[in-house]
Amino acid sequence: MQQLTVNLDDRSYPIHIGSNLLGRVELLAPHIAGRQVCIVTDDTVAPLYLQRLCQTLADYSVLPVILPTGEAFKNWSTLQQIFDALLGARHDRRTTLIALGGGVIGDMTGFAAACYQRGVDFIQIPTTLLSQVDSSVGGKTGINHPAGKNMIGAFYQPKAVLIDTDSLRTLPEREVSAGLAEIIKYGLIRDIEFLDWLEQNMQALRALQPELVTEAIARSCAIKAEVVAADEREGGVRAILNLGHTFGHAIEAHQGYGTWLHGEAVGAGMIMALQLSRTLGWLTPEEERRCTQLVAAAGLPVTPPADMAAEDFTRLMAVDKKVLDGQLRLVLLKRLGEAVVTADFDGKALRSVLAAGDE
Numbered sequence: 001m002q003q004l005t006v007n008l009d010d011r012s013y014p015i016h017i018g019s020n021l022l023g024r025v026e027l028l029a030p031h032i033a034g035r036q037v038c039i040v041t042d043d044t045v046a047p048l049y050l051q052r053l054c055q056t057l058a059d060y061s062v063l064p065v066i067l068p069t070g071e072a073f074k075n076w077s078t079l080q081q082i083f084d085a086l087l088g089a090r091h092d093r094r095t096t097l098i099a100l101g102g103g104v105i106g107d108m109t110g111f112a113a114a115c116y117q118r119g120v121d122f123i124q125i126p127t128t129l130l131s132q133v134d135s136s137v138g139g140k141t142g143i144n145h146p147a148g149k150n151m152i153g154a155f156y157q158p159k160a161v162l163i164d165t166d167s168l169r170t171l172p173e174r175e176v177s178a179g180l181a182e183i184i185k186y187g188l189i190r191d192i193e194f195l196d197w198l199e200q201n202m203q204a205l206r207a208l209q210p211e212l213v214t215e216a217i218a219r220s221c222a223i224k225a226e227v228v229a230a231d232e233r234e235g236g237v238r239a240i241l242n243l244g245h246t247f248g249h250a251i252e253a254h255q256g257y258g259t260w261l262h263g264e265a266v267g268a269g270m271i272m273a274l275q276l277s278r279t280l281g282w283l284t285p286e287e288e289r290r291c292t293q294l295v296a297a298a299g300l301p302v303t304p305p306a307d308m309a310a311e312d313f314t315r316l317m318a319v320d321k322k323v324l325d326g327q328l329r330l331v332l333l334k335r336l337g338e339a340v341v342t343a344d345f346d347g348k349a350l351r352s353v354l355a356a357g358d359e
């Protein structure tokens, strides 16, 4: 087992990564204040892992909450089901919420924990590759709004993150690819050696070769933990974790939440950001080609949806959370391994990137 730490003073927490961790009560117990535990999961993950976790927590009073699966349910009415269950079972302020599932469950459970009785503890047990490398770490929690992704939420850190790599065995291939998008993101924004390593190992990673996947998770979490520790509430550098997301979130909202997976939209969105970086002279055409090949090799789309026009992007991107005083800011690459957040790009160049889908 490996252990990393997200260093945030008195809100610091461990990330445990390894095999067979779902059965390790001693990793959870130090982070559970009372006897009440509420496990929030979805109706795909519940039949796979809920019973196992309940057995691990046999000494606690466990309330399971099983939500409908998928991005389309990351909304107010699903969130309300968590509050209904907590109140119905008289959970008090010492309750601990546990998110058992992918990023949708993690984001919603974290937000519920931030709000319930003005804040209770929560633990992340991510079960998708995407949630193991990204969403379970860093404390961004929330739900979608029809007008934009993750528009309602809070920064609220978990007490611990437990990454059981065995849970990936049941993950569909399409979801593995979605997780690889965020892994590639870390190489692009911060670590060119990691990018080289990903190019060399992409097929083995897609096949979930255990040592390699564990290595990819640990390197990704280490980068995310470092960025979050430097800028917890995205006043500055944390925004680099948003590479490809301004475009990607527009794709998700336009297509209808859940039609394109988050990781798929980020894959295509990163290519759009790289194209714009190339037009600024920051990347060579060869570097852009190389990255496009890597994203394609991960099994991800490299072009936006055919039915999305430049105007659709412009409208949806205008509500991005990085917009300041009405001005769009994008995460672009100064060079491979180095990202910047900038408003300083040519509007015409952006328009031609956005119009690629119109052709």
Ligand SMILES: NC(=O)c1ccc[n+]([C@@H]2O[C@H](COP(=O)([O-])OP(=O)(O)OC[C@H]3O[C@@H](n4cnc5c(N)ncnc54)[C@H](O)[C@@H]3O)[C@@H](O)[C@H]2O)c1
Pocket: 042, 044, 045, 048, 069, 070, 071, 074, 101, 102, 103, 104, 105, 107, 127, 128, 129, 130, 131, 134, 135, 136, 137, 138, 139, 140, 141, 149, 150, 167, 168, 169, 170, 171, 172, 175, 178, 262, 263
């Ligand atoms: N908070 C953050 O920092 C952050 C970071 C990245 C993404 N996100 C959010 O995370 C969400 C995407 O997360 P996701 O890709 O995990 O999606 P998800 O939670 O919808 O999970 C994907 C699918 O995999 C299923 N699943 C989960 N674990 C499984 C397993 N072990 N075996 C089989 N099936 C399993 C789920 O039921 C679901 O159908 C988006 O809402 C995105 O906005 C948040």
Ligand SMILES: O=C(O)C(=O)C[C@@H](O)[C@H](O)[C@H](O)COP(=O)(O)O
Pocket: 134, 138, 140, 149, 150, 182, 234, 238, 239, 241, 242, 245, 321
């Ligand atoms: O943790 C972050 O910061 C990120 O931006 C990680 C992203 O991968 C993630 O999708 C996040 O939810 C996007 O945040 P948002 O603020 O753009 O909604």
Ligand SMILES: [Zn+2]
Pocket: 134, 182, 245, 262, 266
């Ligand atoms: Zn993301």
